[in-house]
Amino acid sequence: MNPEEEKKPTDFIREAVAEDLKSGRFSYVRTRLPPEPNGYLHIGHVKAFMIDYLIAKENNGELILRFDDTNPTKEETEFVDAIMEDARWLGIEWAKVTYASDYFDELYEWAKKLVLMGKAYVDDQSPEEVSANRGTFTEPGRNSPHRDRDVEENLDLLERMKNGEFPDGSRVLRAKIDMAHPNLNMRDPVMYRIIHEPPHHRTGSKWKIYPMYDWAHGQNDSMEGITHSLCSLEYRDHRPLYEWFPEQLGVFKPRQIEFARLNLNYTLMSKRKLRRLVEENHVSGWDDPRMPTLRAMRRRGYTPEAIVEFVQRMGISTVATSNAGVIADAAFLEACVRDDLNKHSLRRMAVIRPLKVIIDNYPDDLVEEMDAINNPEDPSAGARKVPFSKVLYIEQDDFRETPPPKYYRLHPGNEVRLRYGYFIKCTDVVKDADGNIIEVHATYDPATKGGDSPDGRKVKSTIHWVSAAHAQEAEIRMYDRLFTKEDPEEGEEGFLACLNPNSLEILTGYVEPHLASPEIGSRFQFERLGYFCADKDSTSEKPVFNLTVNLKDTWAKLEKKAK
RNA sequence: UGGGGCAUGGUGCAAUGGCAGCACACCAGCCUUUGGAGCUGUGGAUCUUGGUUCGAAUCCAGGUGCCCCAGCCA
Numbered sequence: 334m335n336p337e338e339e340k341k342p343t344d345f346i347r348e349a350v351a352e353d354l355k356s357g358r359f360s361y362v363r364t365r366l367p368p369e370p371n372g373y374l375h376i377g378h379v380k381a382f383m384i385d386y387l388i389a390k391e392n393n394g395e396l397i398l399r400f401d402d403t404n405p406t407k408e409e410t411e412f413v414d415a416i417m418e419d420a421r422w423l424g425i426e427w428a429k430v431t432y433a434s435d436y437f438d439e440l441y442e443w444a445k446k447l448v449l450m451g452k453a454y455v456d457d458q459s460p461e462e463v464s465a466n467r468g469t470f471t472e473p474g475r476n477s478p479h480r481d482r483d484v485e486e487n488l489d490l491l492e493r494m495k496n497g498e499f500p501d502g503s504r505v506l507r508a509k510i511d512m513a514h515p516n517l518n519m520r521d522p523v524m525y526r527i528i529h530e531p532p533h534h535r536t537g538s539k540w541k542i543y544p545m546y547d548w549a550h551g552q553n554d555s556m557e558g559i560t561h562s563l564c565s566l567e568y569r570d571h572r573p574l575y576e577w578f579p580e581q582l583g584v585f586k587p588r589q590i591e592f593a594r595l596n597l598n599y600t601l602m603s604k605r606k607l608r609r610l611v612e613e614n615h616v617s618g619w620d621d622p623r624m625p626t627l628r629a630m631r632r633r634g635y636t637p638e639a640i641v642e643f644v645q646r647m648g649i650s651t652v653a654t655s656n657a658g659v660i661a662d663a664a665f666l667e668a669c670v671r672d673d674l675n676k677h678s679l680r681r682m683a684v685i686r687p688l689k690v691i692i693d694n695y696p697d698d699l700v701e702e703m704d705a706i707n708n709p710e711d712p713s714a715g716a717r718k719v720p721f722s723k724v725l726y727i728e729q730d731d732f733r734e735t736p737p738p739k740y741y742r743l744h745p746g747n748e749v750r751l752r753y754g755y756f757i758k759c760t761d762v763v764k765d766a767d768g769n770i771i772e773v774h775a776t777y778d779p780a781t782k783g784g785d786s787p788d789g790r791k792v793k794s795t796i797h798w799v800s801a802a803h804a805q806e807a808e809i810r811m812y813d814r815l816f817t818k819e820d821p822e823e824g825e826e827g828f829l830a831c832l833n834p835n836s837l838e839i840l841t842g843y844v845e846p847h848l849a850s851p852e853i854g855s856r857f858q859f860e861r862l863g864y865f866c867a868d869k870d871s872t873s874e875k876p877v878f879n880l881t882v883n884l885k886d887t888w889a890k891l892e893k894k895a896k
Numbered sequence: 897u898g899g900g901g902c903a904u905g906g907u908g909c910a911a912u913g914g915c916a917g918c919a920c921a922c923c924a925g926c927c928u929u930u931g932g933a934g935c936u937g938u939g940g941a942u943c944u945u946g947g948u949u950c951g952a953a954u955c956c957a958g959g960u961g962c963c964c965c966a967g968c969c970a
Contacts, residue, residue: 344909369970404969460968469966470898505968515899517966526968546970567964570900591901598907646919648909653902653963662907665920675933710933741931750929784929795929861930887931 344649346590350388350561353588359560362394366420366427367550367564369401370412370534372604373619373626374419376666377658380595380644384563386425395428397557403433403549405533413534419627423637431557433549434535440544440552441495443582444506444524448487452581453524454480455490456507463505466512467520473513474520480509494527497541501527506542510577518574524548551575554587562589566653592649594658597666598819600625602657606828615832616815622879623815623836633812634856634866634881639673640666657822663814667882674856674864674881679707679714682752682797683859683878685809685842687726689772689801690743692757695723700802704783705753719845721754724801726843728861731796732773734762739891741793743773750795752860756781797860804843808877810868811838844876851876858884 353359364385368378389396398420402408417430447453456463456477468474482490494504506525514520525542532538551574554562562575569591579586596602602625610616610624619626622633630640643666652659682705701721708714727743736744743749748758761774780787784795813836815821821828848857851867858864863883870877 367970371970401970407969463968464966467966468898472898474966502968517899520966523968528968543968545968550970566901568970570965572900593902646908650909651902652908654961656963658963659908662920665908668920671933680930680932706929709930739931752929754929792929794931797930858930858932861932863932884930884932889931891931 362392363560364389365397365399365559367399367401368416371407375625377595377602383644398427399431401433403544410534436553453508454482455487457504476512494542518571547574555579555585559587562587565594566591593652596657596660597663598660599663599814599816601822622812635670636673639670643669670882676710678856678858680860681848681857683844684726684728684799685840686729688729690725690727691774692723692777693774694776703753720800720803722800722802725798727798748792750784750792751798752795799843799845803846805849807844809840809842811880
C-alpha cells in the first residue's frame with residue numbers, strides 16, 4: 334500500500350551485507366553465533382546475538398549456533414545447555430548447532446597443508462621465550478631458532494604433539510608470517526598448543542593439542558560457508574590474520590565486520606567478577622534478579638521483547654571510547670521494560686507497606702464486590718471483582734498526619750478516592766505509646782461507590798487498597814541497582830566496595846485475592862507501585878513477588894526535590 | 897612509544913556536501929478513577945585549528961583526547 338512507509342533499520346553492517354549481495358561477493362547470507370561455553374549469557378551478549386540473528390533473517394539467510402570450544406580447561410557442557418535455553422528465550426532461531434570441536438580433524442588436515450607449504454612450523458621455545466622474542470610495540474620480534482625447520486621434521490613433530498608425546502607448554506605450532514610485522518598478531522601467531530588435561534567436554538581425551546581462537550574460528554567460518562563474521566571491535570587487529578589463513582589455503586573467504594560491544598552502567602559484565610559476587614554470597618546466585626545475566630532478568634520479570642527492543646533501539650556503531658564499548662543507561666533499559674509491561678500486564682492491587690484504615694460508618698459485616706479493570710491499555714483483558722470491607726490496608730506512603738505542600742493523598746480532614754471503591758475522608762489517627770501511627774479512621778460516602786461522586790465533587794488523589802479480611806500475605810522483594818557507581822569495574826577490588834547495601838529489601842505486604850497463587854513467572858502491575866513478577870520461591874501459603882521495575886513516581890521526585 | 901580504531905546535547909543513535917534530527921534522561925504544562933499511561937512544549941550538541949567549496953558534522957591537512965593490541969584466553 335504505502336511502500337515507502339516501511340523504514341527498515343539500517344546501519345553500516347546491514348549496508349555492507351547489502352553491498353556484498355549486490356556486488357556478487359556473496360550470493361547468500363549466513364552468520365554464526367560463536368559463544369564460548371564458559372559462562373551464562375548476559376545483557377551484553379544480546380546485542381551480538383540479535384545482530385547475527387536478524388541480519389541473517391532479513392536476508393533470507395541462516396544462523397549457525399557454533400560453540401567455540403577450543404579450550405578444555407575453561408569450558409563446560411552445563412553452559413552449552415544454559416546458553417541455548419537463554420537464546421531460545423530471546424526468540425533466536427538457528428539453522429543448526431555446531432561445535433568448533435566438530436572440525437578438529439579437518440582443521441588438523443588444513444594445518445598440515447600449511448606445514449607442507451612451508452607456512453607453519455613447530456616451535457620448541459618455552460612460553461617465556463616465545464613471549465620474549467615477540468618484541469614490543471616499538472621493537473620487532475626475533476625469529477625462533479626453529480623457524481626454518483624442514484617440512485618433514487615439522488610434520489613429524491606436529492604428529493607427535495597430537496599424539497601426546499610432549500608435555501604441555503613444550504611446543505607449539507606457529508604460522509610463519511613476519512616477526513617484524515607492526516601488527517603483533519602477525520608475528521608468527523600460535524595455531525596449536527598442547528593440553529593434556531582435562532578431557533574435552535565433547536572429544537574426550539582424543540586430542541592433546543587444541544587450536545587457538547585465530548586458527549580455529551576463521552577456518553570454521555570458512556568450512557561452514559559463513560559469509561559475514563560479525564564480532565566486536567577488539568578483533569579489528571585480528572582481521573589481517575583472519576584473512577591470511579584462507580588466502581594461503583585457497584579456501585572460501587568470509588568477511589569479518591566489527592562493531593562496538595554493549596554494556597550497561599551500574600553493573601558489570603566481567604565473568605570473573607560476577608562469579609565472585611555469586612561465590613562470596615553478595616547475591617543469591619547467577620539468577621539473582623539483580624544480576625545482569627539473562628536468567629536473572631527473566632526471573633526479575635523483564636520480557637524478552639523488551640530486551641530485544643532495547644538493543645534494537647541502541648543501534649550499532651563503531652564508537653570506541655571505553656573498553657566496555659557502548660555504555661547504555663540502565664534507565665533506558667528500564668524504559669523499554671515499562672513500555673512493554675504497560676501494554677501487556679494485568680493490573681492488581683497490592684499494599685507493600687501496610688497501614689490499617691478503618692471506615693467507621695461502613696457496616697461491620699458487609700462485603701462488596703467492586704468492579705476493577707484489568708488493563709486500561711487493553712480492553713480485551715477484561716475486568717474482575719475485588720472485595721471491599723470495613724477494614725482495609727493502604728500504603729503508609731499514602732497517609733501523612735501533617736501533609737507537606739502539594740501532598741494530595743490521605744491526611745486528616747482530606748478526602749481521597751479508593752480506587753474502584755469509595756471516597757473516604759480521614760477523621761482520626763491512632764498511635765501507640767511510642768507515637769507511631771498504627772491505624773487511621775475514616776468515613777466513606779455511600780453515594781460514591783465505584784469511585785465517582787454523583788454531585789460532581791472531585792478529589793485530587795486516588796489510592797490503592799486491599800481488604801484486610803480478604804488479603805493474602807505476600808513476600809515482596811524490592812530490588813535496586815547492585816552498585817552505587819556507574820562504572821563499578823574500574824579498579825580490581827573497587828566493585829565490592831561500591832556494592833549497594835540497599836539493593837534488596839524484603840517486605841511483607843498484602844495482595845488482593847486474585848494474587849494468592851500466581852503462576853511462577855507471571856507478571857503484574859501493582860497499581861501505582863510498579864511491575865512485579867511471581868518468583869519461584871513462592872509457596873502455597875505465601876506468594877513471593879520480585880520488583881521488576883517501579884512505575885515513574887512524580888510525587889517521589891517532587892518530594893525529593895523539596896528537600 | 898609502533899600498529900589498529902573512535903570523537904554529534906547528560907546518554908545512545910541519525911543526518912552519506914544543502915535548514916543538525918530521534919529516543920532515553922531533564923524541565924514546564926495539559927489530561928487523568930494509577931501523581932501510572934498518554935499528549936504538548938522548552939532548554940541543551942558537531943573535540944580543536946586551518947584548508948577546499950556558493951555551502952562542511954560530512955572532504956583534506958595538522959593538533960588534542962579516548963579505546964584496543966606485546967595469552968600457549970576468546
